Amino acid sequence: MKAQRRRLGFNWRGLVLPLVFLLSVELIAMASPIERDAFAAPSAVLAAAIRTLHSGAALRATSETLITAGSGLLLGFAIGLIGGIPLGLFRRADQLMMVPLESLRPVPPVALIPLSLLIFGFGYAMEIAVVAFAVIGPIFLMTRSAIRGIEPQLMEVSQALGLGLIARVTKIVLPAILPRIFVAFRIALGIALVVAVTVEITANPLGLGYAMTIAQQSLQPDLMFALLLWIGLTGWSLNALLLRAESRLFGAAA
Amino acid sequence: MSRRERLFWTLASVGLAVLIVMAVAKISEMRLVPPVFLPPPQRIWAALMKGLTTGNLAQMFLATIWHMAIGLSLAACLGVGLGAMIGTSAKARAYLMPTLEFLRPFPSSAIIPVTIAFFGLTETMMLAVIAFGSLWPILMATIHGFVTVEPRLKDVSRALGLSRRSAMMKIALPHAMPDILAGMRIGLVMALVLATVGEMLTGRNGLGQALLLAARSFRTADLYAGIILLGVIGFASMLIFDRVERWLLRWRS
Numbered sequence: 001m002k003a004q005r006r007r008l009g010f011n012w013r014g015l016v017l018p019l020v021f022l023l024s025v026e027l028i029a030m031a032s033p034i035e036r037d038a039f040a041a042p043s044a045v046l047a048a049a050i051r052t053l054h055s056g057a058a059l060r061a062t063s064e065t066l067i068t069a070g071s072g073l074l075l076g077f078a079i080g081l082i083g084g085i086p087l088g089l090f091r092r093a094d095q096l097m098m099v100p101l102e103s104l105r106p107v108p109p110v111a112l113i114p115l116s117l118l119i120f121g122f123g124y125a126m127e128i129a130v131v132a133f134a135v136i137g138p139i140f141l142m143t144r145s146a147i148r149g150i151e152p153q154l155m156e157v158s159q160a161l162g163l164g165l166i167a168r169v170t171k172i173v174l175p176a177i178l179p180r181i182f183v184a185f186r187i188a189l190g191i192a193l194v195v196a197v198t199v200e201i202t203a204n205p206l207g208l209g210y211a212m213t214i215a216q217q218s219l220q221p222d223l224m225f226a227l228l229l230w231i232g233l234t235g236w237s238l239n240a241l242l243l244r245a246e247s248r249l250f251g252a253a254a
Numbered sequence: 255m256s257r258r259e260r261l262f263w264t265l266a267s268v269g270l271a272v273l274i275v276m277a278v279a280k281i282s283e284m285r286l287v288p289p290v291f292l293p294p295p296q297r298i299w300a301a302l303m304k305g306l307t308t309g310n311l312a313q314m315f316l317a318t319i320w321h322m323a324i325g326l327s328l329a330a331c332l333g334v335g336l337g338a339m340i341g342t343s344a345k346a347r348a349y350l351m352p353t354l355e356f357l358r359p360f361p362s363s364a365i366i367p368v369t370i371a372f373f374g375l376t377e378t379m380m381l382a383v384i385a386f387g388s389l390w391p392i393l394m395a396t397i398h399g400f401v402t403v404e405p406r407l408k409d410v411s412r413a414l415g416l417s418r419r420s421a422m423m424k425i426a427l428p429h430a431m432p433d434i435l436a437g438m439r440i441g442l443v444m445a446l447v448l449a450t451v452g453e454m455l456t457g458r459n460g461l462g463q464a465l466l467l468a469a470r471s472f473r474t475a476d477l478y479a480g481i482i483l484l485g486v487i488g489f490a491s492m493l494i495f496d497r498v499e500r501w502l503l504r505w506r507s
Contacts, residue, residue, distance in 0.1 A: 014352030038371035095263040099271040106488025108447045111461075111481045113454070114469030118477070119291050190359070198363035198447075202454050209364070216367035224367055232360040239359055 040222035049226035057211070058230055065207035066234075068124055069196035072131025073188055079132065080139025081181070085169060087140075088147025101140075109134035109195055113203050127199045127206065134195040135188045142184035146177035179250040186242040193235050208234075293475045301475035302482060310464075311476075315483050317459040321449040322442075322487070325384025329441055332385070333392030334434055340393075341400025342426065351397075358394060362387035362444065363451065370455070380452035387448045388441030395437025399430025428505070435499050442491055450484060461487075 022042045029041030040048075052058040087094040112130050120126035150173065158172045200209025208231050215224040275295050281287060282294040305311030340346045340354075366383055373379035403426050411421040453462025461480050468476035 013348045017349055017353050018356075038368070092263070096267050096270055098264070099267040100274055103271065103485065103489075106492060107481060107485040108443070108450055108488060110447050110450050110454075111465060111484045114465045115474075115477055115481065118469045118472070118474065194361040194363060197361050198366075198451055201363060201366050202451050212364065212367045216371050221371060224371065228360075228364055228368060231364045232357075235361060236359045 037219045040225055044222040045225040048222035061208045061211040065196050068127040069192040072128040073135055073192040076132035076135030077139050080136045081143050084140040084143030088144040105137055117203055127204050130199050131192050131195050135192055139184055139188055146180035150176045182246055290472055290474055297475045298478040302479035305479055314461050314464045318449055318461045322445045325381050326388055326445040328385035329388040329392055333389050334396050337393045337396025338400055341397040375456040380456050383452050384445050384448045388444040391440035392437040395433045399433030400426055403429045446488055
């Protein structure tokens with residue numbers, strides 16, 4: 001009972017700030033009902049959210065963003081994983097690839113937006129390419145360090161069994177690094193979403209980022225804030241979903 | 255591994271990089287890829303040198319560094335200041351943490367349209383985006399650093415009769431420093447990304463704008479030169495950061 005009350009009390013204090021903020025914004029909006037281009041009452045934002053979700057526009061934009069972020073994520077994930085495995089297994093290969101890889105790593109992914117635009121034009125392909133580039137690096141590093149973290153005994157066992165390289169990778173290495181690869185995938189999903197939205201805001205007329213830009217340019221702050229909330233909610237629920245799956249599948253191993 | 259061996263492998267790695275560049279040159283020369291997408295490396299190098307000496311690439315380079323530095327400094331001051339306040343007060347945490355945890359996973363670039371609505375396509379908008387984006391990792395890491403100060407260290411500071419201020423400066427801040435620096439490292443990466451995006455959107459001076467203009471007029475060699483310079487900024491800032499980190503944490507070793 002006491003613990004429950006304490007938890008309720010905690011919730012109450014955490015809610016004070018958002019409630020005060022929302023209420024005061026609502027009151028300011030009521031007190032001065034002038035149209036503003038950077039400001040909308042929370043009730044108007046909620047109404048705009050319901051409107052855009054009901055009309056299907058937000059869902060269409062969401063699917064565009066998720067398709068590009070997802071394809072870029074899968075592409076980058078595959079490349080990063082396939083590249084990271086040999087570098088994790090063989091020290092020499094890793095040392096040899098150090099300079100070429102380290103010279104690509106500091107390039108911010110958004111620097112590729114103009115180049116990708118030049119090559120692919122507007123559309124899915126250019127965004128997928130930028131997302132993939134952004135994801136490869138982190139996946140690559142996390143795969144490599146996951147392989148380095150495999151227990152040496154496991155690798156000795158595989159040697160004692162006389163497994164070939166392919167059998168060693170599929171039977172020992174991949175199962176051993178699976179939990180950490182799943183974590184890497186979840187982190188990469190966050191990166192992919194951010195980069196996809198960034199590309200849409202900066203250049204590509206697709207998806208939620210573009211929808212937000214249009215809402216801003218057509219002076220619909222209520223719709224703009226509704227979309228901002230929706231983007232946050234989408235990212236948040238995808239992350240929560242993968243976190244759930246992670247603890248279900250791997251428990252403490254991850 | 256001996257020092258000599260390491261030197262050998264580093265040289266071998268440099269050699270491989272040179273080979274890759276030569277292969278790209280060959281591909282470009284044979285026109286396997288349209289030269290407008292992949293100009294020969296020597297032309298990129300020429301564009302880079304020309305841009306830095308006679309063109310305005312050097313100016314753009316400095317402008318991007320400037321935007322990054324200002325935005326990151328704002329984020330660092332706010333993040334460490336607020337983080338220290340929130341991290342040392344259980345009351346502040348009770349009120350603020352749920353909101354912060356709720357806002358944390360928001361993609362920071364999604365606030366760009368909002369800041370445009372507030373500030374227009376101005377320098378202020380760009381700095382606000384950079385500062386906001388790099389604020390989050392610094393703020394959250396700082397809070398974590400201050401929360402995890404060992405209770406026994408707090409007892410020590412009380413036994414020594416330290417004032418709140420000097421307990422903060424002498425015990426809590428050094429303890430939180432590794433966390434703060436880890437947050438700043440992420441903030442640094444964010445700052446470069448958001449500076450580039452901000453320059454592309456606002457058309458203010460900087461490499462982001464230079465890249466976009468080069469792509470629009472199909473000057474691909476200039477485009478690659480700009481990308482290389484952004485990579486140089488990323489690399490150099492990490493290098494400087496490593497140095498600063500080692501100096502600030504020298505008491506640990």
